[in-house]
Amino acid sequence: HRSPLLQAMPLLLLLLLLLLPNASLGQRARQRHKQRWRRLPAKQLPSSECGHEFHDAQSKWLQSDLVLRATWRASDESTPIENGAYNISMTVGSQLKPWRQNLEGRRITVGTFNRTQVRQQRARQRQTCMPCDLRRRPAGYVFFLTATRDPGFFRLAFLPARFKKKLKKKFNRVQCNEMRACPRPPQLVKEMRKRIRRISRRGGGRRGMRLRLRLVCRANGLPRPRPLWLRDGEPVKLGRGRVAQFKTRKGIVTSRLVLRRASPDDAGNYTCVFRNLQGSISSSIVLAAPQPQNYLCNYKNVTYCLNGGTCVISRITNKPSCQCPEEYMGFFCENINIEYMYREQIRQSLIRNLAVAGVSETTLSATTLVAGLALIALFVVLLAICCMVADIRRRLDRKHWTVPAGKRSSDEEELGSRLTSSIRSPAPHFDASTMTEFPVHPVPLCLSTNPREPSLSNGPTNVAVPTAAAEPRRSHNSGAAGGGAPLSYTYRTPGPSSSQPVEFHIQP
Structure with missing residues (x-):
């Protein structure tokens, strides 16, 4: 036989499944209630509590000397006097605001309370700062107190509030215990x-x-x-x-x-x-208040305005008035607008002078457009001329540096062919250790005269090469052991004078 617990297990699971969605729905409803709009009172300025304008939980904590959570019993209440005021001796459960001495677990006396008032008279309690009979709760109340000369007696700074966990969180925020949570x-x-x-x-x-x-x-x-x-x-x-x-x-x-x-x-x-x-x-x-619109007069007031003015009636005064054209002014449009007529006369005289000169307003605008196009075309032509001049100068420079083939001597042609062949098909590169040859990339040609080497960028250099053939001479610059440095080839020919030869170097 199954035990009763096992028999009731399916029912318990079904009940749990039914309650879980309701719990989530209740949480959503509470969130919607927090986000719902709440009305401000008609006066907007709520009544003060115990002489203080701000009396929310965090403001109470900031304005009180001591904040604590306490409980009491019926025997701890003192005998009320004639006006119903009495004090309570209570036990401090926890201290919610730092104080010069620790009062947790100690008994203190708090006053003053009243029994003649009704719980519904909340406004009167705030005014007198004397709460009515408080129902004893196991969780206790939060008291906001002010110190007196007697270290064991405190007075109420605000009305007490029921203890809740969210109150403690609010107090922690005001104490700067959380980031960006200081007052x-x-x-x-x-x-x-x-x-x-x-x-x-x-x-x-x-x-x-x-x-x-x-x-x-x-x-x-x-x-x-x-x-x-x-x-x-x-x-x-x-x-x-x-x-x-x-x-x-x-x-x-x-x-x-x-x-x-x-x-x-x-x-x-x-x-x-x-x-x-x-x-x-x-x-x-x-x-700003919207300006009321005017409406036209009826047939009775058609002749109210002169010189082509429009009769309108204001919605504020409900009286007719005139909207005059630019040429006239006045309450009934009976006066001539002298300023407008003067401006119009100057404009007409200017147009007349332009017409006499053979230029109208349309011709003037066309002339301006043509002049602008002519300036743009002139700028383009000047730019093209500058480009052509630069191109011609570049071509002349090339021609100045290049010697035509027909004007070269046989020795110059033979020397040029040798140099060109040596550049296009570079000489083999020998390794000093293995004596093997491998190709070398083409190297630039440098023209130099001993003992100084003039730069080709300074201008053309006229070198006179005699009819004698160039004598090639190869010099090997040995490098460090294990690898040979690249070879350099020197072509020496007699110069204009036998004392100063001309050398053509091919360097890597």
């Missing part, structure tokens, strides 16, 4: 911007259209900054048509002001202010 004033993430959306009503048409305007701004800071909306320096009056919202995500507070039915009355200078215990910052934008 800092608010900083704008993005400047304020506006979004306009047109929404049609059931009736349709232009009359059924209404505008929805949104002003959005973002900032971050530690403790979390609180948004405040101002219009012309005063807090915005929130109501049915104006809603202020905010949400927090990844330490960035986003706030928006929604004007559901925007109208010209909503024009003004809007300012978004973020404040916390460390400072404040603001961003402003000006909303």
Whole structure:
């Protein structure tokens, strides 16, 4: 027989499979709730707590002398006096803010509490800083205390809060235990911007259209900054048509002001202010009222304007007015615009003078275009001439350095043929150790005269070669042992004078 546990195992597995998706869905729902927009109160400025304007958990920790977690029993409460005030002697469980002495495990007295108030009177408790009857919880409460002259007696700096793990994490951030988590004033993430959306009503048409305007701004800071909306320096009056919202995500507070039915009355200078215990910052934008459009007069006021003026009626004053042409001015377009007439006269005289000279406005523009094209063509011609001159100079230089074949002597031709053949088919290279020959790459020809060797780049050198044939002479420059250095060949011919021969060297 199977045991009851084994029989119930399939049911337990099925129940576990059913609960896991629900748990993930619940986590997603909590994340959506955190990212959901929350409304600011109509007053926007919440009531102070115990005389302090900022009373969120991190601001309480920064403004209190001592923060600790404590529990107590019913017998630890003292007898209340006439107005219902009493004190509690409690045991310190953990100390959440450094103090000049360690109080963990010790008993201290905290005051003052009140029993005459109701738990729902939260605003009165914040004003008097006297909480009502606290329900004893196993986890205890977090107390924000102020020291007194008596080392064993402390007063409440803020109303106590239920102990939760996330409170401890918030306190650690304020203590600079995490990177980039020290208290800092608010900083704008993005400047304020506006979004306009047109929404049609059931009736349709232009009359059924209404505008929805949104002003959005973002900032971050530690403790979390609180948004405040101002219009012309005063807090915005929130109501049915104006809603202020905010949400927090990844330490960035986003706030928006929604004007559901925007109208010209909503024009003004809007300012978004973020404040916390460390400072404040603001961003402003000006909303201008749209200018109402005028409409034409009816048939009764057709003759209201003179000299071709157009009669229109303003939507603000509901009175007719005239839109005059450029030639006339005045309330009824009855006066001549002298300045416009003077400018027109100068223009006409200029056109007349150009026509007398045989040049009209169109001819002047065509002449300008032709002159521009002529300048471009001239530039191209000059560039071509420069290129041709450079090419001719390069060819003349080549001709100056080259000796025609017909003007060479037989000795010069024979010497040139020998030099050319020696360059094209280089002499073998002998290895001193193995006496084997291997090819050598062609080497440049250097012309030199002893004892100095003039450079060919300085200009042409006239060398007179007599009819005697060139006497080749090969000199071997031996290198180090194990490898021979490349050979150099020298062709010596008698120069213009027998005392100074001319040598042609072929060097590697």
